[in-house]
Amino acid sequence: MERRAFFKYAGAGVAILGLAGSSCKKSADNNPAKxxxxxxxxxxxxxxxxxxxxxxxxxxxxxxxxxxxxxxITAAETAILTDIRDxxxxxxxxxxxxxxxxxxxxxxTDFSQINFADRTNVLDAxxxxxxxxxxxxxxxAYLIQDAVNLTIAGKIVSVEARHSxxxxxxxxxxxxxxxxxxxxxxVIQPSTLNNVANPYNGLEAWRLPSxxxxxxxxxxxxxxxxxxxx
Amino acid sequence: MNIFNxxxxxxxxxxxxxxxxxxxxxxxxxxxxFGSKIAVTALPFAMRTIFQKAYGxxxxxxxxxxxxxxxxxxxxxxxxxxxxxxxxxxxxxxGDTTAITTMSTQEKAHVVFLQTTLGSSAIxxxxxxxxGTYDFTAGGLFPxxxxxxxTFLAVANGFEDTGVRAYKGQVPGLIGNQTVLTAALSIHSVEARHAxxxxxxxxxxxxxxxTIKPWITGANxxxxxxxxxxYVGEDNVIQDNITITSLNALNGTVAVNTATEAFDExxxxxxxxxxxxxxxxx
Numbered sequence: 001m002e003r004r005a006f007f008k009y010a011g012a013g014v015a016i017l018g019l020a021g022s023s024c025k026k027s028a029d030n031n032p033a034k035x036x037x038x039x040x041x042x043x044x045x046x047x048x049x050x051x052x053x054x055x056x057x058x059x060x061x062x063x064x065x066x067x068x069x070x071x072x073i074t075a076a077e078t079a080i081l082t083d084i085r086d087x088x089x090x091x092x093x094x095x096x097x098x099x100x101x102x103x104x105x106x107x108x109t110d111f112s113q114i115n116f117a118d119r120t121n122v123l124d125a126x127x128x129x130x131x132x133x134x135x136x137x138x139x140x141a142y143l144i145q146d147a148v149n150l151t152i153a154g155k156i157v158s159v160e161a162r163h164s165x166x167x168x169x170x171x172x173x174x175x176x177x178x179x180x181x182x183x184x185x186x187v188i189q190p191s192t193l194n195n196v197a198n199p200y201n202g203l204e205a206w207r208l209p210s211x212x213x214x215x216x217x218x219x220x221x222x223x224x225x226x227x228x229x230x
Numbered sequence: 231m232n233i234f235n236x237x238x239x240x241x242x243x244x245x246x247x248x249x250x251x252x253x254x255x256x257x258x259x260x261x262x263x264f265g266s267k268i269a270v271t272a273l274p275f276a277m278r279t280i281f282q283k284a285y286g287x288x289x290x291x292x293x294x295x296x297x298x299x300x301x302x303x304x305x306x307x308x309x310x311x312x313x314x315x316x317x318x319x320x321x322x323x324x325g326d327t328t329a330i331t332t333m334s335t336q337e338k339a340h341v342v343f344l345q346t347t348l349g350s351s352a353i354x355x356x357x358x359x360x361x362g363t364y365d366f367t368a369g370g371l372f373p374x375x376x377x378x379x380x381t382f383l384a385v386a387n388g389f390e391d392t393g394v395r396a397y398k399g400q401v402p403g404l405i406g407n408q409t410v411l412t413a414a415l416s417i418h419s420v421e422a423r424h425a426x427x428x429x430x431x432x433x434x435x436x437x438x439x440x441t442i443k444p445w446i447t448g449a450n451x452x453x454x455x456x457x458x459x460x461y462v463g464e465d466n467v468i469q470d471n472i473t474i475t476s477l478n479a480l481n482g483t484v485a486v487n488t489a490t491e492a493f494d495e496x497x498x499x500x501x502x503x504x505x506x507x508x509x510x511x512x
Contacts, residue, residue, distance in 0.1 A: 063480070083443065087492040090484045093477035098470055138415045141401075142408040148470050150405055154398045155469070155493040157415065159445060161422035162494075166444040169430050178325030179431070183332055183423045191339070199346060202339025203416040204423075 035223040038104065040209075042228035044149050047140055049104045050209055051153065052095035053224055054136055057216060058129050059088040060109040065126070070119045077170055081126070084163050091156055098152075108221040123171045130164035131187050132207070132215055133157075139206035143229065161204070293410055294351045296400045299499055300414065301344040302511050303396055305355050307389050308337040309364055314386075317376040326379075326431055333386075333424045340417050347413070359510030368508035371456045383432050388457045390425035391446060392497065392505055394418060395460075399496035422494070445491040460505055463495045 040049040062085030069078065096103050115121040137157035144150040165182040172178045189200045209226035217223055289297070311334035314320055321330050345352045356362040366375045366385065374381040397418035404411035426444035433442050439453030450461035467474050467489040474489035484492075503511065 080444070083445070083488075083491065086479065086485070086488040087445070089479050090474055090477065090488050090492040093479070093484065094469060094472060094474060097472050097477060134419050138412060138419060141415050142406060142411045144405070147402040147405055150401055151398070151496065152470055152493075154401045154415065154418070155495065157419055158394050158398065158422035158494040159492055161419035162426035162445050165423040165426035166430065169427060169444075172325075177328065179329040179427060180325075180332075182329070182427045183336060183420055188336065188420060200343065200413075200416075202336045202343060202420065203413060204419045206412055206416055 035217075035221065037223045037225055039225045039227055040104065040229070041102070044144055044146050045099065045102045046226065046228055047144055047153075048095055048099055048149065049102070050140065050226055050229065051137070051156075052092065052099060052104055053107060053216060053220075054133050054212075055088055055091040055095055056107045057109060057219055058133060059085070059092040060107075061111060061114075061125065061129055061219075062088055064111060064116055065122055068116045070117055070122045072119060080166050080170060084126075084166070087159060087163070091159075094152075107224075109219055110221055111219060113218065120171075123167055126167045127164060127171065128215075130160055130167060131205075132212060133160040134164060134187070135205045135207035136209070136212045138204060139208050139212070140229070289348070289351065289410075292403060293407065294348060296403055296414070297344055297348050297410070298351070298353050299400065299502075300397065300417070301341065301348065301353060302358060303393055303502070303506065304337055304340040304344060305358055306364060306506060306509060306511055307393065308334070308341050309355075310366060310386070310389060311337055313366065313376060314382055317382075320376055320379055320382060322379065329427050329431060330386075333390075333427075336420055336424070340420075343413070343417070347410075358512055364510040366509060368456075371508065380432075380435055380437050383428060383435070383438070384452060384454045384457070386428045387425070387432060387452050388454075388460045388505075390421055390428050391452075392460045392502060393421040394425055394494055395497040396499075396502040397421065398494060399498050399502070401496070443491070446494065447487050448490050462501075463497075465490050466493070466495055469493055 040046045040053065062081060065081055066078070066085050073081075111125075114125045134157055137153050137160065141150060141153055141157075144153060164187070168181040168184075169179055172180055187205055189198055189203050189205065191201045192198055209229045213224055213226060311330060315327075315330060315334055321327050359365065367373050368385075372381050372385050375385050376382065397414055400414065401411065401418075404414055429442050429444045432438040439451070441447075442451060442453065446461065446464045449463075449465040450458045452461070467486060474484050474492070475486055477484050479485070479488070497505075
């Protein structure tokens with residue numbers, strides 16, 4: 001058993017992701033048993049492909065959000081969501097270029113679980129994807145062997161965290177509790193866990209690929225695995 | 231409810247945990263006895279001891295230096311928000327107070343985390359500023375920092391974005407270190423959430439910079455010339471020898487603003503220390 005097992009515990013107190021709640025609506029063609037499997041690979045290439053998959057998912061999601069805006073979308077919301085779309089497309093293009101011939105194939109997404117006409121549904125999904133991305137980068141970074149790759153991951157993860165905060169602040173605009181969720185207990189570790197003081201109080205959640213991919217796989221037409229990664 | 235539950239939880243995640251600590255079982259027993267008697271607030275220290283006993287971890291000097299650097303910045307931010315919230319009629323009620331209070335609480339938590347991790351190697355807050363008191367006007371650059379909310383937000387904007395850049399700059403020095411790198415990144419992304427939120431608060435202010443976004447566009451986009459050096463290099467569009475503006479986007483290639491916004495840039499330790507020195511960071 002390796003040291004990372006401890007980290008499963010350490011991050012375990014934070015129940016993240018609105019996305020997980022929507023898993024009950026899995027469509028038939030998204031059944032893991034019927035899907036072909038693609039592995040991200042090993043080492044830094046595997047980690048970059050893993051990040052590339054996440055960015056593909058996000059880029060496709062926001063492209064759809066802007067192509068079919070939800071009812072009642074405001075100018076401010078369109079501006080924020082368009083910027084995020086463009087950032088995710090830039091991230092996707094970067095990984096494709098950086099990976100070259102080692103890049104995963106383009107993934108086909110399936111967002112049938114998401115109602116793009118509904119503001120709450122879209123913003124919740126956006127929040128879920130961003131939080132998942134941040135936790136994924138934070139959780140996989142220690143396995144990156146090349147300092148340039150590690151720095152790039154650092155450059156991207158903070159932008160994903162900015163996205164999450166921005167979306168969460170949009171979600172609470174006009175409610176009785178504005179600005180109340182940008183760093184709340186769904187993503188940031190609480191001061192106590194199981195009634196004892198949590199030594200990781202104030203730190204964001206992190207997730208290993210094995211904890212992230214089941215959610216990713218709900219939204220793509222292949223079954224993505226990371227058998228060489230934890 | 232007590233430390234035994236923690237050990238059980240660890241065993242669930244790491245079935246070999248007891249084997250790992252077996253040679254030192256006496257030491258662990260002492261800790262657990264200790265744990266049953268101490269206040270809950272002291273448990274992080276016990277946790278740290280268990281971590282070290284079980285994994286034989288000692289922090290190398292280079293890691294200690296990085297963590298103390300981070301601690302200096304967290305001391306600064308924590309004191310800044312504490313003082314801002316205490317200043318009469320500064321932070322408006324409602325969303326602004328909610329946001330600033332959250333940030334204040336989390337910066338305090340980061341201080342505690344770093345102090346706990348560093349143990350006796352942690353620098354003391356009283357080594358900073360003048361006996362622990364900062365000059366948040368930065369020698370007169372921001373004279374209205376605690377009397378004008380827009381100035382307060384501008385300084386917060388600088389602190390948070392610089393904090394993100396500071397942690398990012400230390401990431402290569404922690405390569406492969408699961409415990410410390412993961413923790414540093416997990417603070418780093420919280421700082422980024424704060425930075426984005428401060429920027430959104432500013433965008434809603436009548437006197438705020440009209441075009442500010444939750445992300446950094448180009449170099450200094452804060453509307454405050456005194457923060458110019460905090461954003462040096464943020465306008466970079468080349469990542470790992472790939473020119474982002476030459477890559478394909480939906481229509482044509484990636485725009486310059488998008489390329490700068492999509493990647494936050496690091497600062498070196500020396501760059502950061504020179505930026506926060508006017509506030510009293512040593």
